[in-house]
Amino acid sequence: MGTAHSTAPGCTKGTLKIAETPDGSPCEIPVIIVQGEMDGPTLWLHGCVHGNEYCGAFVIHEFLRGLDHRALAGSVVALPVLQKLGFQSKQRMSPYEGFHGGDLNRQFPGNPGGTQTQQMAHAIYESLKRYADVLVDFHTALTPDVAWALFPNAGGEVGTLSEKVARAFGFNSTCRRPWISWAVRR
């Protein structure tokens, strides 16, 4: 993905270009792939889809520090900072589009022929849909004691796996939400 090409067990780091700023500079986001010794599912983690919601980035870093690829059956793909334009300006949304479609979390699956934020979403979602078996998307709220989770009420295999994941994550306040058909690849 981007410049991160994982070809063997171990940790690979690189970047994925998701946008360009008005001066033509690339907006590249960090990508970390940890490929296990054995085959298995791919867990996709991302943080800062809202640029100033930093907790996910720190949680991902903490999780990766304790991860040994030799103990892994499958892979972890981690993108700690998705909305880098917002991150750079310490705000939730793109500074270029703001309330006019600048909320990356509202633009998936994106559109390669759309607005900048839609193109960013498309650049990320193409890989997400190709590689991820399980997605965990981190957000941050007002205070450290805010701890709740959502999972899709999808039914079938996807619904069963989603509920299993939500229960294993285990935040007491966990809400089923209506699912969105494009969000599932099989």
Added chain:
Amino acid sequence: MKDVAERLRNLSRAIGLLSGPVTSYGKLTTFSNFHWATSPYGGIFRPKVKCGDRIAEGDAVGTYYDLFGEERVTTRAPASGIVLAIHPGPIIPQGDVLIHIGLNPTQA
């Protein structure tokens, strides 16, 4: 952060990515929906509830003060449920999220 990283490891064990026993966190509290209320006022704000509290519609959730330190108004819960987030103060801009309530909590 360490707690959430451990939850990620537990999730990884549940899907077979890591080996080892999966911790059970017990029943979950689920909701029929959420109620997000934004602040009708700006100013100094002191919350009266905390995350996890069960509240009833009409309960006091926080008090606004003016710049003289005088109490202006106590704001009331717009719905019954579990407090999932409350603005911590000390200053709240008008229109910021005041309180997030999980409606009709049930154990599942």
